[in-house]
Amino acid sequence: MSEPANSLPAPRLRLDEFLPYRLSFTSNLVSGTIARAYEALFGLRIPEWRLIAVIAEAGQATQQAIGARTRMDKVTVSRAAAALVERGVLTRQANDADKRSHLLALTEEGRALHARIAPMALEWEARIFGEFTSEELAVLMRLLRRIDAATLASHPSEKA
Amino acid sequence: MSEPANSLPAPRLRLDEFLPYRLSFTSNLVSGTIARAYEALFGLRIPEWRLIAVIAEAGQATQQAIGARTRMDKVTVSRAAAALVERGVLTRQANDADKRSHLLALTEEGRALHARIAPMALEWEARIFGEFTSEELAVLMRLLRRIDAATLASHPSEKA
């Protein structure tokens, strides 16, 4: 009850000018849309698709490497890997360098699946981001990476 | 088994150049960091904080209006509202125009809470986005809004 002291106007928080909110709003909108499409078309969830994409790029990888790269939790990675092995899309080969871990690689079927999905993924991206110039996209990408860096720097506890 | 036909190199999908992925990566990083802070400092979850912010801005609002504005599920809004009423931060006044719904408004305590949080939220934003010029921020904001629009347009099923 001792409040009416407004010394300075203070920059007034408006939720939809608030960047963390906007970022999350847009990201949820986009990933939600895409997630539904993966699910409907290929029966894949986002983490599964990410494994496929990363492994297709790298040839093979351990779960821990995938986790580090995508910042997905190791549990998430573990579950996605199990599902994909089950489905015949991935193989686990023993890793001689460390018998606790396995090297994940795509099966023939996995490569075929990747070959079917990747173009569609790029096409969705194109549809959503198509009206942007490549400069704009480059700017966006750079900004996002700088945000990552700033976030990690400002809050080191973010168990990196 | 009839595959080696690589007619064209095809734009090769690299996961961390893939915008939906980058967007989600960055967004999760930022919201995760901030969510932990809200939780630790004020015992608030993100949806709860959003209600507070929206209502502080609008003076009062129905749950459905809040849901439409933030795209949060009505269930999420309902639960957040219940928690905040319970906590004494919000009141529900009957809405004479429609007795199914209630008008949510901040209590005195709610306003005080908002007054404590808002500056910190802006400060976090400043810390994370501080190294950006205001042009860059404006660009980012504009790009995000255009992405929203493009997503909604390209996939109208997104129960708008």
Place this chain on the structure above:
DNA sequence: CCCATCTGGTTACCGATGAAACTTGTTTGC
């Protein structure tokens, strides 16, 4: 060697989130 510590991965558990069913009140067509 062998115990202590650490790390990759899995399992068990818990909270959060969304879809669907339901309740109550509103609207509309007859």
Place this chain on the structure above:
DNA sequence: GCAAACAAGTTTCATCGGTAACCAGATGGG
């Protein structure tokens, strides 16, 4: 007016994703 369709909110239920506890193999002293 009243039945049918509809909309705001709540409740129930299944699912997802994360933390914590756990298991097995690795590492490094003494």
